[in-house]
Amino acid sequence: SQTIHQWPATLVQPVGSPLSLECTVEGTSNPNLYWYRQAAGRGLQLLFYSVGIGQISSEVPQNLSASRPQDRQFILSSKKLLLSDSGFYLCAWRTGQGASYEQYFGPGTRLTVT
Amino acid sequence: QKEVEQNSGPLSVPEGAIASLNCTYSDRGSQSFFWYRQYSGKSPELIMFIYSNGDKEDGRFTAQLNKASQYVSLLIRDSQPSDSATYLCAGYGGSQGNLIFGKGTKLSVKP
Numbered sequence: 001s002q003t004i005h006q007w008p009a010t011l012v013q014p015v016g017s018p019l020s021l022e023c024t025v026e027g028t029s030n031p032n033l034y035w036y037r038q039a040a041g042r043g044l045q046l047l048f049y050s051v052g053i054g055q056i057s058s059e060v061p062q063n064l065s066a067s068r069p070q071d072r073q074f075i076l077s078s079k080k081l082l083l084s085d086s087g088f089y090l091c092a093w094r095t096g097q098g099a100s101y102e103q104y105f106g107p108g109t110r111l112t113v114t
Numbered sequence: 115q116k117e118v119e120q121n122s123g124p125l126s127v128p129e130g131a132i133a134s135l136n137c138t139y140s141d142r143g144s145q146s147f148f149w150y151r152q153y154s155g156k157s158p159e160l161i162m163f164i165y166s167n168g169d170k171e172d173g174r175f176t177a178q179l180n181k182a183s184q185y186v187s188l189l190i191r192d193s194q195p196s197d198s199a200t201y202l203c204a205g206y207g208g209s210q211g212n213l214i215f216g217k218g219t220k221l222s223v224k225p
Contacts, residue, residue, distance in 0.1 A: 034212075042217070043202075043215055043216065043217035043218065044158075044202070044215040046212060049212060059212075088157075090157055090158070101146050101148075101206045101213065102148055102160055102163050103148075103160070103213055104160060105150075105157040105158050105159070106157060107156075107157050108156075108157040110155075
């Protein structure tokens with residue numbers, strides 16, 4: 001069965017510091033991968049998605065970036081965090097084959113920028 | 115812009131009652147819909163998906179899709195306090211299998 005991991009689970013970072021969040025998926029090959037942010041009291045905002053190694057699409061222009069160095073690894077980064085970057089960061093995957101569009105979420109990383 | 119709309123609630127129902135959660139969508143081309151349950155502080159968990167008009171039942175959950183009215187609903191029978199959560203509706207919105215999420219409806223089941 002498939003499993004998705006995210007770390008760290010929680011993070012407190014000062015404004016202007018760098019960020020690196022990691023997501024890995026087990027039990028599947030060539031998944032589509034997604035990064036979402038959920039700010040307090042708000043809906044899910046799609047940040048980035050990837051259909052393969054090195055292929056990144058950005059949905060929202062901002063000071064965040066994403067990379068996919070391996071098939072089942074997705075990384076979210078920032079060079080300098082802003083207060084507005086605080087939120088619950090969720091990685092999700094779906095199968096890259098067929099017409100199944102359901103996405104499965106990892107446990108999330110709660111980021112507080114101080 | 116493609117949108118999925120949900121009443122934010124909170125929706126409060128007594129234990130044992132039927133909870134009815136509703137969702138409308140703007141993209142007439144959307145074919146697939148998903149319901150996620152999100153407990154406070156946790157990540158969303160997929161509980162139902164529906165691709166065809168009509169009803170789909172899974173245990174105490176029934177998803178209903180009416181493409182003509184652009185309307186999706188989730189019924190929870192015999193509601194339990196453990197069903198108290200925020201329920202997110204999502205539609206397949208186009209490129210690369212991206213989903214368009216509603217902002218969620220908070221459900222509270224009172225013992």
